Amino acid sequence: xxxxxxxxxxxxxxxxxxxxxxxxxxxxxxxxxxxxxxxxxxxxxxxxxxxxxxxxxxxxxxxxxxxxxxxxxxxxxxxxxxxxxxxxxxxxxxxxxxxxxxxxxxxxxxxxxxxxxxxxxxxxxxxxxxxxxxxxxxxxxxxxxxxxxxxxxxxxxxxxxxxxxxxxxxxxxxxxxxxxxxxxxxxxxxxxxxxxxxxxxxxxxxxxxxxxxxxxxxxxxxxxxxxxxxxxxxxxxxxxxxxxxxxxxxxxxxxxxxxxxxxxxxxxxxxxxxxxxxxxxxxxxxxxxxxxxxxxxxxxxxxxxxxxxxxxxxxxxxxxxxxxxxxxxxxxxxxxxxxxxxxxxxxxxxxxxxxxxxxxxxxxxxxxxxxxxxxx
Numbered sequence: 565x566x567x568x569x570x571x572x573x574x575x576x577x578x579x580x581x582x583x584x585x586x587x588x589x590x591x592x593x594x595x596x597x598x599x600x601x602x603x604x605x606x607x608x609x610x611x612x613x614x615x616x617x618x619x620x621x622x623x624x625x626x627x628x629x630x631x632x633x634x635x636x637x638x639x640x641x642x643x644x645x646x647x648x649x650x651x652x653x654x655x656x657x658x659x660x661x662x663x664x665x666x667x668x669x670x671x672x673x674x675x676x677x678x679x680x681x682x683x684x685x686x687x688x689x690x691x692x693x694x695x696x697x698x699x700x701x702x703x704x705x706x707x708x709x710x711x712x713x714x715x716x717x718x719x720x721x722x723x724x725x726x727x728x729x730x731x732x733x734x735x736x737x738x739x740x741x742x743x744x745x746x747x748x749x750x751x752x753x754x755x756x757x758x759x760x761x762x763x764x765x766x767x768x769x770x771x772x773x774x775x776x777x778x779x780x781x782x783x784x785x786x787x788x789x790x791x792x793x794x795x796x797x798x799x800x801x802x803x804x805x806x807x808x809x810x811x812x813x814x815x816x817x818x819x820x821x822x823x824x825x826x827x828x829x830x831x832x833x834x835x836x837x838x839x840x841x842x843x844x845x846x847x848x849x850x851x852x853x854x855x856x857x858x859x860x861x862x863x864x865x866x867x868x869x870x871x872x873x874x875x876x877x878x879x880x881x882x883x884x885x886x887x888x889x890x891x892x893x894x895x896x897x898x899x900x901x902x903x904x905x906x907x908x909x910x911x912x913x914x915x916x917x918x919x920x921x922x923x924x925x926x927x928x929x930x931x932x933x934x935x936x937x938x939x940x
Contacts, residue, residue: 565777570720574935575630579720579781579822581870581905585938587929588629590847590874590910592622595642596917599924615640617714625718627932630908632722632783634709642917653738661736671743674735675750682731686757693761695768702772715782720779724769725823726762727812728805729786730756730795744796746801748804762812770815780819781872783847785826788834791853798833810841817842822872826911830854839865845872848912851882858901870903876912877927883911883919894932909934 567573575588594600597611604610604621611618618671619636640887652658654668661668668674695770702724710719730755732740744751772778788795825838827848832855835846844865849855861873875898877883882894898909909931915924 565779567715569715569717571629571716571935572626574605575908576779578906578908579630579779579872581872586936587899587909587934589627589935590876590908591628591631591633592626592911592915592928593633593635593638594622594915594919594924595639596915596919597639599731599915599919599921600639602921603924603928611639620713621766624714626928627935628717629935630718630720630779630781631713632720632781634713634719634722638914654734655732655902658736661734661739665735668697668739669737671739671746674731674739674743675747677735678731678754679908682754683757687762690757690761690764693703693764695771696765698765698768699772699775702769703776703778706778707778718779720781721769721773722783723774724759724765725782725784725813725816726765727784727786728758728762728808730788732795741796744800748800752804752808755805759808759812763782763815766812766815770821773819773821780821781824782816782821783824783826783874785828786841787828789829789831791829793830793854794833798837799833803836806837806841813842824872824874826913827855832856835860835863835938839863839871840880842866844869845874845906846909847874847908849878850880850912851878857898861901861903868875869905870906870919872906872908873903874910875902876910879912879915879919883915883923886923888922889925891926892930895934899934 567576570587574584574586577584577601578588600611600618600622601608603625604618606618606621616636623631654661663677666673666677668677677896680758702721706721708721713719730740773780795800813823822844824845824847825843827846827850829850830853846860849857851857857875861871862873865871877894877898879893895909
């Protein structure tokens with residue numbers, strides 16, 4: 565693809581694993597409106613009045629080189645103290661979960677609902693899916709967002725690649741994971757049908773990349789671990805999930821698109837398995853939960869290539885609870901131990917309200933500093 569700015573070119577060359585001078589920065593998504601406005605050069609209250617404009621101005625002023633997930637109105641979902649008055653859902657304390665007029669009150673109800681509603685819907689969705697139309701919609705959306713961001717920020721696709729996932733978001737954690745343990749054959753059927761549908765989606769995604777010369781990077785994510793490790797025993801994933809995950813990605817593996825995984829929790833047991841399925845790197849990292857950044861950065865893809873890493877300053881430890889000195893030291897550590905090619909810097913995830921302004925200011929200054937530094 566054609567780029568017209570040094571910042572965007574730095575991002576593209578890094579995606580292509582070329583030796584570069586400087587380290588590009590990945591998008592920042594601070595949730596505190598005051599921080600967005602101060603960095604964007606806007607007045608207090610401007611973000612609420614014009615969220616898209618101020619968010620875009622913030623990304624440019626913060627020195628963002630590459631942006632994948634475009635969520636300019638996401639910070640509107642939070643107040644200064646976090647989620648305030650949000651509706652409770654299946655994973656956030658709902659008193660009752662009702663789907664298709666069925667109350668999900670047991671693992672057996674999960675199975676019944678899947679077999680009666682979910683499985684037929686997945687089969688039909690795979691039959692009805694219009695690959696050509698979806699490929700066109702991807703190209704249109706990416707072009708519109710790139711135009712909105714301007715030439716300094718490289719927009720890379722996000723949210724298009726599909727693969728099987730856990731359904732705790734629909735059924736709640738307790739009943740879903742009890743069903744996972746008690747009825748593994750039903751869970752595998754769910755993963756299999758999701759993979760059948762995902763393969764059709766991913767053929768369209770591959771087509772969109774190839775026909776429109778989109779930047780060859782796509783981050784995929786699904787929360788599958790907590791601070792202790794994977795949400796289910798990894799050996800069950802080997803049997804029930806990984807074969808269908810790998811199968812769903814096959815259309816993308818025929819392209820030159822680098823796929824990276826967003827890390828929440830302690831995913832160390834999954835890391836080599838994800839690489840074996842064909843992924844090219846990782847983004848995020850909760851170091852305090854056991855994610856061994858230094859070890860991961862020394863790993864290779866299944867084809868023996870260096871990994872593409874989006875290294876993040878911790879949003880759960882360093883930014884909210886550290887000092888400006890801690891922020892600087894963590895950035896130095898990320899750079900010193902990151903791969904020599906294919907390294908981006910950013911935050912480990914969205915930056916919640918309550919981050920001290922001096923930490924935020926130091927962080928943004930650090931991102932700009934490393935963009936200018938020759939790593940030798």
